[in-house]
Amino acid sequence: QTLVQGTDYQITETSTGFKIEFLGALKTSAKDYYTLTYKTSFDTNEVPSNGTWTNTAKATWTDVNGDSHENDGSANFKPKVEFDNDGSKSGSYNATNKTITWTVVANYNQRTLTDATISDQIVGDQDYVSDSAKLYEATINSNGTYTLGAQVSSPD
Structure with missing residues (x-):
């Protein structure tokens, strides 16, 4: 009871x-x-x-x-390492078209940021695919995963 x-x-x-x-x-x-x-x-x-x-x-x-x-x-x-790092980076490879899709999650702890930037150097034998970078708002779920929201169309 x-x-x-x-x-x-x-x-x-x-x-x-x-x-x-x-x-x-x-x-x-x-x-x-x-x-x-x-x-x-x-x-x-x-x-x-x-x-x-x-x-x-x-x-x-x-x-x-x-x-x-x-x-x-x-x-x-021990909370997910993303909380400690305040973000994460992962990649997936498409063998058909030989492209790598990189995903960078920033501000995992959802703090107010001022003059924030995200930069990611492309190293080795890789070339940036023109217009492929996209920025999304995201929601951090209670279990520590994230869900993509709307694509940000303007940095304003």
Whole structure:
């Protein structure tokens, strides 16, 4: 059964996260298995230097014999590398017409940019295909992928 906040449990914010306490009959006798799920968000300006957040949890309880117990757990989260790099570049090759289509995604973190430019040097034995560069607005989806929007017809 799904527990009801305020009736079966309460959530209290702490300086490092939150604490959940059982209420009522569950406070004195919680004998079932419970799963806690919750969401967090992150600020792309605050990605740790190692690129990974570690989220920790601690459960404490007293068993039927009055003995105290504690269980610690943790899980790591590493956002897509595009958030750290604030963009990406990929290419695909068409063997029939021997062309490479390059895709550059910039401003992945969706910050306000001033006097921004995108430049991409063509190296090796490649030649730019005239009028092939196109600029699109894009939306960064909640799962970190992107969806192309309208083509930008003018830089204004």
